[in-house]
Amino acid sequence: xxxxxxxxxxxxxxxxxxxxxxxxxxxxxxxxxxxxxxxxxxxxxxxxxxxxxxxxxxxxxxxxxxxxxxxxxxxxxxxxxxxxxxxxxxxxxxxxxxxxxxxxxxxxxxxxxxxxxxxxxxxxxxxxxxxxxxxxxxxxxxxxxxxxxxxxxxxxxxxxxxxxxxxxxxxxxxxxxxxxxxxxxxxxxxxxxxxxxxxxxxxxxxxxxxxxxxxxxxxxxxxxxxxxxxxxxxxxxxxxxxxxxxxxxxxxxxxxxxxxxxxxxxxxxxxxxxxxxxxxxxxxxxxxxxxxxxxxxxxxxxxxxxxxxxxxxxxxxxxxxxxxxxxxxxxxxxxxxxxxxxxxxxxxxxxxxxxxxxxxxxxxxxxxxxxxxxxxxxxxxxxxxxxxxxxxxxxxxxxxxxxxxxxxxxxxxxxxxxxxxxxxxxxxxxxxxxxxxxxxxxxxxxxxxxxxxxxxxxxxxxxxxxxxxxxxxxxxxxxxxxxxxxxxxxxxxxxxxxxxxx
Amino acid sequence: xxxxxxxxxxxxxxxxxxxxxxxxxxxxxxxxxxxxxxxxxxxxxxxxxxxxxxxxxxxxxxxxxxxxxxxxxxxxxxxxxxxxxxxxxxxxxxxxxxxxxxxxxxxxxxxxxxxxxxxxxxxxxxxxxxxxxxxxxxxxxxxxxxxxxxxxxxxxxxxxxxxxxxxxxxxxxxxxxxxxxxxxxxxxxxxxxxxxxxxxxxxxxxxxxxxxxxxxxxxxxxxxxxxxxxxxxxxxxxxxxxxxxxxxxxxxxxxxxxxxxxxxxxxxxxxxxxxxxxxxxxxxxxxxxxxxxxxxxxxxxxxxxxxxxxxxxxxxxxxxxxxxxxxxxxxxxxxxxxxxxxxxxxxxxxxxxxxxxxxxxxxxxxxxxxxxxxxxxxxxxxxxxxxxxxxxxxxxxxxxxxxxxxxxxxxxxxxxxxxxxxxxxxxxxxxxxxxxxxxxxxxxxxxxxxxxxxxxxxxxxxxxxxxxxxxxxxxxxxxxxxxxxxxxxxxxxxxxx
Numbered sequence: 001x002x003x004x005x006x007x008x009x010x011x012x013x014x015x016x017x018x019x020x021x022x023x024x025x026x027x028x029x030x031x032x033x034x035x036x037x038x039x040x041x042x043x044x045x046x047x048x049x050x051x052x053x054x055x056x057x058x059x060x061x062x063x064x065x066x067x068x069x070x071x072x073x074x075x076x077x078x079x080x081x082x083x084x085x086x087x088x089x090x091x092x093x094x095x096x097x098x099x100x101x102x103x104x105x106x107x108x109x110x111x112x113x114x115x116x117x118x119x120x121x122x123x124x125x126x127x128x129x130x131x132x133x134x135x136x137x138x139x140x141x142x143x144x145x146x147x148x149x150x151x152x153x154x155x156x157x158x159x160x161x162x163x164x165x166x167x168x169x170x171x172x173x174x175x176x177x178x179x180x181x182x183x184x185x186x187x188x189x190x191x192x193x194x195x196x197x198x199x200x201x202x203x204x205x206x207x208x209x210x211x212x213x214x215x216x217x218x219x220x221x222x223x224x225x226x227x228x229x230x231x232x233x234x235x236x237x238x239x240x241x242x243x244x245x246x247x248x249x250x251x252x253x254x255x256x257x258x259x260x261x262x263x264x265x266x267x268x269x270x271x272x273x274x275x276x277x278x279x280x281x282x283x284x285x286x287x288x289x290x291x292x293x294x295x296x297x298x299x300x301x302x303x304x305x306x307x308x309x310x311x312x313x314x315x316x317x318x319x320x321x322x323x324x325x326x327x328x329x330x331x332x333x334x335x336x337x338x339x340x341x342x343x344x345x346x347x348x349x350x351x352x353x354x355x356x357x358x359x360x361x362x363x364x365x366x367x368x369x370x371x372x373x374x375x376x377x378x379x380x381x382x383x384x385x386x387x388x389x390x391x392x393x394x395x396x397x398x399x400x401x402x403x404x405x406x407x408x409x410x411x412x413x414x415x416x417x418x419x420x421x422x423x424x425x426x427x428x429x430x431x432x433x434x435x436x437x438x439x440x441x442x443x444x445x446x447x448x449x450x451x452x453x454x455x456x457x458x459x460x461x462x463x464x465x466x467x468x469x470x471x472x473x474x475x476x477x478x479x480x481x482x483x484x485x486x487x488x489x490x491x492x493x494x495x496x497x498x499x500x501x502x
Numbered sequence: 503x504x505x506x507x508x509x510x511x512x513x514x515x516x517x518x519x520x521x522x523x524x525x526x527x528x529x530x531x532x533x534x535x536x537x538x539x540x541x542x543x544x545x546x547x548x549x550x551x552x553x554x555x556x557x558x559x560x561x562x563x564x565x566x567x568x569x570x571x572x573x574x575x576x577x578x579x580x581x582x583x584x585x586x587x588x589x590x591x592x593x594x595x596x597x598x599x600x601x602x603x604x605x606x607x608x609x610x611x612x613x614x615x616x617x618x619x620x621x622x623x624x625x626x627x628x629x630x631x632x633x634x635x636x637x638x639x640x641x642x643x644x645x646x647x648x649x650x651x652x653x654x655x656x657x658x659x660x661x662x663x664x665x666x667x668x669x670x671x672x673x674x675x676x677x678x679x680x681x682x683x684x685x686x687x688x689x690x691x692x693x694x695x696x697x698x699x700x701x702x703x704x705x706x707x708x709x710x711x712x713x714x715x716x717x718x719x720x721x722x723x724x725x726x727x728x729x730x731x732x733x734x735x736x737x738x739x740x741x742x743x744x745x746x747x748x749x750x751x752x753x754x755x756x757x758x759x760x761x762x763x764x765x766x767x768x769x770x771x772x773x774x775x776x777x778x779x780x781x782x783x784x785x786x787x788x789x790x791x792x793x794x795x796x797x798x799x800x801x802x803x804x805x806x807x808x809x810x811x812x813x814x815x816x817x818x819x820x821x822x823x824x825x826x827x828x829x830x831x832x833x834x835x836x837x838x839x840x841x842x843x844x845x846x847x848x849x850x851x852x853x854x855x856x857x858x859x860x861x862x863x864x865x866x867x868x869x870x871x872x873x874x875x876x877x878x879x880x881x882x883x884x885x886x887x888x889x890x891x892x893x894x895x896x897x898x899x900x901x902x903x904x905x906x907x908x909x910x911x912x913x914x915x916x917x918x919x920x921x922x923x924x925x926x927x928x929x930x931x932x933x934x935x936x937x938x939x940x941x942x943x944x945x946x947x948x949x950x951x952x953x954x955x956x957x958x959x960x961x962x963x964x965x966x967x968x969x970x971x972x973x974x975x976x977x978x979x980x981x982x983x984x985x986x987x988x989x990x991x992x993x994x995x996x997x998x999x
Contacts (some may be wrong), residue, residue: 032913034523416519423512
């Protein structure tokens, strides 16, 4: 698929190839239906799987206004809803269908910790169907929008394959068990709309995306500057009404989704309660061990002990903004295609992951899935390099999730995905320098796994092996973000730069 | 450039690993029990009935028993509870992962054998498409990777013997085939074909016919003797033979293999209903399945006895042999050996097809004996034969769907239908022409295969009907396909490409 050889046959059969790829993507998801999930067999709290099931139970048995409140029937300590309302509505739909098929799954209180065969199949099917209806179409829409200037099917199919079979997404959504694909799918729809210059549509999609999972706000600065740049393209006075329209659309979307809670205003502060659940700022600088700046640097300098939490909040915000601003501002100098916008989205998400507050290791999903669009959006001479970087970065993201894999007993799925991604990397990195780099990375990865499996960590530093994983991943993520920003700036400001699109 | 074979193996292992946690049938416990039996009991007791032991007794020939013995050595390291005799239904996570890994190892062997064999004949895209069709055969996926068996490993042995024949090393080919039969005696289905092939192409053309014949015979018999060496006393031998050939079972297996008896029995049932004959004297569908006690098998149509079915089978095998013997050799001299091995593969699949269609108590898994060679053949057969080969491949796979009857595999089955119907013709040679009748037949069979799973959720009446309809419609596609394959091969003289 990476060869430029049989051009004619590939073009003719392009639709067939995409169809087969689509079916293969579904089949592979069907094959991993019975993999373990988070918290399996671990009372009393279980894991994310139980959280999702519990939300189906809550939304189907309680009135809407009680969903985010601590009531007698809704104990917020036991996996209280902390995602925005669209997740709640999604859980409601899944639970309603569940009531028809496996009613024991959503019985109020009685269904806690239920882990029967039928309920497990049903839950995994909900993720599969969410992928089918939101994520897969969204990925196609994004790639077809971003790649319009390419005639080569191979480029298109490569990006589509990576998105449709994204190993990190498969591990987290179908293994650990979450619904990130819905949020990312909606964000991909938004990117596709932006590539087609339909910024109002993009606003609707992106608002829905972060109203499904607030982590999607990682993309917000890029969308903000991207839409602003698009509106102002034809001049300031034409731009301002566009901006106002966009604002109205965003507010409208929020209003529609928050309608049940807004309807009770000003009598009660239900909306505030929802927001409070969505943005719990009382948590710490980082949770668990994650491959971002604060956690990695805390080996040497324990920031959270030196400075007060409110100070750290400001510092973290400042670092994030400084990191993402250059890439996002480049949107105002986007000269060709949607490469600049896609790169700014990735840079924004990466910056948030590296520097912001309370980042979860699963949050790497948001930058890394979006990065699959970067090679397709780049001009020809950058495309090969970008493809190599992206696939290696995907491999490392998967690697950084290993501590989660250990917790969830997902070794089989992890090994399978690592092997497949490694094969993809091997196939992509065919030039001398990259092959050496890739082989070096494999050695480090294998060494880390070996040390983790063979030796016990020293008693004074029980998290040493986990830190090994996170720090090595952090170095790669940081390097990639810097490289991306530099490439962005070069593209925007180099006057002699004249990218060729073929 | 990294070796494409290594990358392929990595992707193959990665995909097969995804199925590690899927449904495992009683065959999983069967093989675990065999690990226990071969490691804990002395060799003389392997084929003897033990009191109080699991009833999943060893019913494969000795080579497979030796294989299980070898595996048991590693199994003891992984989880020593696996090989305990009285640890029935033991399926700890390590056990499952270990056992599934051994099957994946068989898949890798199949890839290596198939690639080695086909790379002598095909190049480029044709080679890789052909290898993919064999190694990722959806039937293998269902039976080996999910249901749990070792067909891929055994088929690798068969392909390896084909490889020897390709290089004109007939004796080693025959020895390998003998070892294969001593690993799974179901491959006796192919024995007449192999025998007659060797007779025509190895013994007859040589100048010292008798010597060659004796040499071949001795090597086959010698191999068998070596394999059966620990079992050469009367007690052990009767034990082995009793296990390998249990004649007390019924005409059809519980799932009604799509062979001629499925059509025959279905016709009998229809006639019963139409002529309003009281079914108390006949045994209906249960008697066909449960056991054969010498009574009537069918109510309206004449009964089938084991002897009759053997006679019918041998009749058709003889026809095949005679027609092959009298066929003139085809092809240019430069590619003679390729034509030879091609003839061998077609003969093997036709022989299996005849046994599948007419012999006693055929398991529907046996369709793999015809379907796997057809995967190998798809890129090797001349134009007119591609279509029946493809039909055998696709419809044979759909007829295996009832083996996966649990809820978690239903989405996979539903996804496999479009994947097979779209993906396989794409991987087939470009000369393939799919007429609408065949497409609709395949779609119909696919629909029945999926409906068979959904039927219990919709109604509790007629529980066996969808399975019956699936077997009958599969048989109605497969049997003509066998016939077309046979006539295409035997009656036309064609020149090899």
